[in-house]
Amino acid sequence: MTSFNLASLALAILALALGIAARDNPAQEPRDPALNRPVINVGPYTTGKPFPASPPRDRNRVCRVTGSGSMDRDDSQAILEAMHQCNDGGGVILEGKITVAKALDLTFLRRIDVAITGTIKFTDDVAYWAANSFKYPFQDSCSFWKWGGEDVNIFGHGVGEMDGSGQGCACSTRLAYVELSVLCGPTSGTRHHSDRLKTNPPNSVKWFNLYHNSTDVIVSDLHLHASSSIPDVEVKNTDGFDTLRSSNIIVQNSVVQNTDDCVSFKPNTSAVVIQNLACTGSHGISVGSLGQYHRQVDVVEDLYVYNTSMADASDGARLKVWPDRVPGSDAVDAGGGRGRVRNVTYHEFRSRGCDSAITVDQCYGQKNQTLCRAHPSRVTMEDVLFRDFTGTTSKRYDPRVGQLVCSAPEVCLDFRSQNINVRNPSGREPLWICEGFDTSRMSIKCHQRHQVY
Template sequence: MRLNSIGSLAAAFALLSPAWATGHSRIPSRPDVVPGPYNAGWAMPPSPPRDEGRYCYVRSGCHKKRDDAPHIVRALKKCNNGGTVVFDKSYVIGSPLDLRFLRHIDVVITGDIAFDDSDVYYWNNNSIKYKFQNQSVFWMLGGEDVNIYGDLTLEEGKSVIDGRGQAYWEEIVTNTALFRPMLFAFDGMKGATMSNLRMRNPPHWFNIIANSSDIIISNMDLRAQSLNDVKIANSDGWDTYRSDRVVIQDSYILNTDDCVSFKPNSTNVVVQNLECVGSHGISVGSLGQYANETDIVENLHVYNVSMADASDFARIKVWPGVHTRFQTHLAGGGGSGRVRNVTYDLLRSANNDRAITITQCYGQSNKTLCNEFPANLTIEDITIKNVWGTTSAKLDPQAGTLVCSAPDRCRNIRVENITVTVPSGKPPVYECRNMDNGLLQLTCTEESSGDRDTEQG
């Protein structure tokens, strides 16, 4: 844990006294969220202390069928520009929230926030939509100098944001076309921290950081868990999109899709000190989905990550150079761009199907087609090093794939100090195509025992 309380004892008493005076619960001090050991190559913009005594406690409705969204908007507007908004009760949000007006404000969540799941088709029609991959979101926060935090020392059920995803996962069994909202979005945010919060059961992805810069995420606990063995779909932990200078660190993620995914035009991003369970890896992409668009992902550093029971670990996924249909709401290929200057370092693998995956045939099972229409993106200056642990029995003895669709699409991809073992005890092998094998400290074969991707994005 890297969070430390800030301020003097006198400042702490000044912060706590309004809660005592109004009968509200204790307000935790704003954590000092510091990147470490790596940062994204910049100094985080300063966030000055908020006005003492300027607190807005969000009201909570008392009816079973209610919508606390209007109370939330009023509190945020009242304490915008220098105040602190406190969620210390139980809240239900029943309508979309576009909150991209925030300036110099702290948001403290010690209670619990849930999104109304009584009508999944209401959110299908009314959530805030993104054109990118047909995504949508319950609420969207943007602005400048915002700190959102909770208190993980509180019992389970407190400092929590809950998407109540079970109803959506059950519905998509018979209607795969249902639009399911993401749980949370930073969009158009400059200078923000999010820390010490629990997130539970998003209908779709947990988080997207879009069109934003100077963001630190730290000490988060994310869990997607279904009842009755219903399949959880597309529960990405964090996705970055058109964003620069982002750090995601010191967190636990239990999900069924990418633990972290770097979507188009993610630059200068650090991911460090994570524990991921059940995911599809720390993934660059997918990229090249949209023809006539250029996707650039560069300057990424992934450090000290544990991955267990996942399909992949260190992963780069690119669409082929021709349009292909993959899933409902998901088709593409033919876009251009580059992946450059990416480092994966100090990775512990436990029972993952593949330790390393590079593909330029994402979303397409016909590899002949991918060879005929190579990806339009290049992948260069990649280092994957210091990886140890085990893979699952699924592809044994294969432990990964490193496949480019043409010889000129990949340059300077280096793999060093990989000590991953397979369950059979045989020497692990990797499918390698159109690579400079002299830079790969692996046993390479051109034979594949892989399977087609089944995820979205």
């Protein structure tokens, strides 16, 4: 089976307001210890914005779903009924081996705690999920579960698992961009909390988590794992944490092993802190891609990425933006979008065998560099800081250790670097490619491609 950790992702999406649980009155804890909220300390950084309080639940309103333990029996209806019954002030415990064979819309949740102490396994019926999953227009994505509402806490106590049965999806082209779960917050003040969830055996489908139209989300202590047990089947599109039209989010203290972005800040994301993450095999912690859709406006700003370990990845810190659409093209998803990236900091970043420690690409999706320069991106990037980078790159591009290429100086402003100490395997002088922007505030020694190739 392809080992994807989609379930953990879904659980992560539901995580919010972690620190609030520690302030609850212990005398009012639910009768079942499974519903005792974990104590989570957010830090060292926050978004600077408050998170809503989460009052204690009614300790006498507890709903329990015990899995059948059989893949022939669908437990999704029992989950839906429990969520309705204990919604608005109660708690739900999901225990045992639970099978989910139908798409679940849980966007009605309000003031509820959900404890996952068992294993939730999704069926591998690709035909069903292709036809019945929840569809999203962005990159033709879809999801198995939709979570949403207000004041929702989800936690796994270190034992809760989700298994997305991803091998079948990896072997099929019918589900290119699928999330096990999407967190949908219909209004501001939405609060979700997810903690200590994992998948073992890990088994994600495609994207792990997508935070969509969500605010006030805290995610902590998740383990996401995507891999394939079939050597000839490549696992693709296994993003760990994705944000889209969302703000005031903290993701921390988590481990991601995958084959795509560890984190991806997609269009219209703001006020996000990513801290204390260990990523392996990924495509980096990425801003974007942005500007893909013609005439749409993408804004990403106020991001702080702190204390990241990135191993065996294609990229470390990464910004990827589409250029303008080539005249005469009628494609709506091949660039030409407008927008801005502003106030982005990557701080304390450790590379271990990454192909490129830092990548800036304003020609994303366009291999013809001449066309890219002739039709530069309409997404501006400004106030970007790379600070305290250490470690080594892989031998793939040795001696090059990073590449920062903008399509035009007027759309790349105020790029800075401080204390960058990244080495290549050969021990030669680290080669940094920097083009299309003012490098006067970069602490690295920049070269242009024509000077070295």
